[in-house]
Amino acid sequence: MGWITDRFVWLAWSGAFVIAWGCMYWACPRLRQALWRVSLCTAPFGLTEMLFVGRYWAPPVLVRFGGRAPLDVESFLFCFGIGGVAAVLYNVVTRTPLRLPPKSPVQGARQQWYVLAFLFPFLIYLPITLVSGRPLWAGVFATLLGAGVRMALFPSLRTKTAAGGVLFMAYYAAFLALLDWGAPGYFHRVWLGTIAGGRILGVPWAELLFALGVGMYWSGSYEQVMWIFSQPNA
Numbered sequence: 001m002g003w004i005t006d007r008f009v010w011l012a013w014s015g016a017f018v019i020a021w022g023c024m025y026w027a028c029p030r031l032r033q034a035l036w037r038v039s040l041c042t043a044p045f046g047l048t049e050m051l052f053v054g055r056y057w058a059p060p061v062l063v064r065f066g067g068r069a070p071l072d073v074e075s076f077l078f079c080f081g082i083g084g085v086a087a088v089l090y091n092v093v094t095r096t097p098l099r100l101p102p103k104s105p106v107q108g109a110r111q112q113w114y115v116l117a118f119l120f121p122f123l124i125y126l127p128i129t130l131v132s133g134r135p136l137w138a139g140v141f142a143t144l145l146g147a148g149v150r151m152a153l154f155p156s157l158r159t160k161t162a163a164g165g166v167l168f169m170a171y172y173a174a175f176l177a178l179l180d181w182g183a184p185g186y187f188h189r190v191w192l193g194t195i196a197g198g199r200i201l202g203v204p205w206a207e208l209l210f211a212l213g214v215g216m217y218w219s220g221s222y223e224q225v226m227w228i229f230s231q232p233n234a
Contacts, residue, residue: 006190009183010059014074016175017081024085028092034222035084042083042218046076051135057191082172086218089171090164100227101156108232115228117153121146121217136210143213150217150224157220164219165212172211176203 004012025035050071053059061072091098107114121142128138147165151158179186180203187204 004182006183006186007060008062009179009186009190010072010074011062011077012182013175013179014078014081016178017085018077021081021085024088024092028088030097031088031091034088034098037084038087038218038222039080039084043076043080045079045083047071048135048139049075051129055133055192056136059190082168082214083218085171086164086168086215087220087222089167089215090160090219093167094163098223099156100223100230101154103227103230103232105232111228114153114224117149118146118221118224118228120149136206140209140213143217147213147216147220150220154220154224154227157223160223161216161220165216168215168219169208169211172215173203173208176207 021035021039025032028035059074061074063073088098090096124145125138125142128141129135132138147161151161191204
């Protein structure tokens with residue numbers, strides 16, 4: 001018997017991410033701007049829940065929008081809670097400030113290509129999902145590809161991108177363990193079929209890959225975007 005009924009698990013779990021976000025916001029004043037800006041950018045990805053329900057999982061929800069449409073409040077809370085944290089977790093753990101890479105006039109003249117490089121994962125995600133029918137794997141591929149492009153374009157962000165991905169994966173794994181503890185068997189009841197079959201330390205390994213991709217892509221994203229619209233060094 002778990003600590004909470006299945007109907008409230010998704011709300012409680014997504015809410016836990018927001019609570020952790022709030023604690024980080026309170027404890028790290030210098031990172032607040034990046035934290036809330038990135039989270040505001042990732043919150044709309046709650047709309048992608050329509051792609052996941054029935055294909056990847058089918059969680060009971062407390063509040064659902066649009067009648068029968070698989071769109072819920074919990075998904076927006078979840079996407080808000082993980083985005084900003086993924087962007088700054090490396091800085092929190094290493095106690096380093098956010099730093100923008102230097103920008104040359106030549107790079108400034110090629111700004112449109114850097115914008116395209118940042119947006120490329122978003123542009124390919126939906127087509128891959130529609131063709132494959134696997135939204136999670138499409139997301140893993142797109143985020144890892146976006147992270148790889150950043151590491152190629154910005155050598156100074158390579159460490160943060162790679163380490164940030166590993167740190168966020170560990171952070172996310174702790175929340176997965178909390179979920180398994182609070183609602184034993186929830187993974188098998190809600191995650192569909194063989195998708196959740198493989199587990200590492202009790203949690204679906206597919207979720208860990210998802211966290212690695214999210215962590216790597218959004219760790220360094222704030223610096224990447226701010227750099228794109230910054231002025232070249234004289």
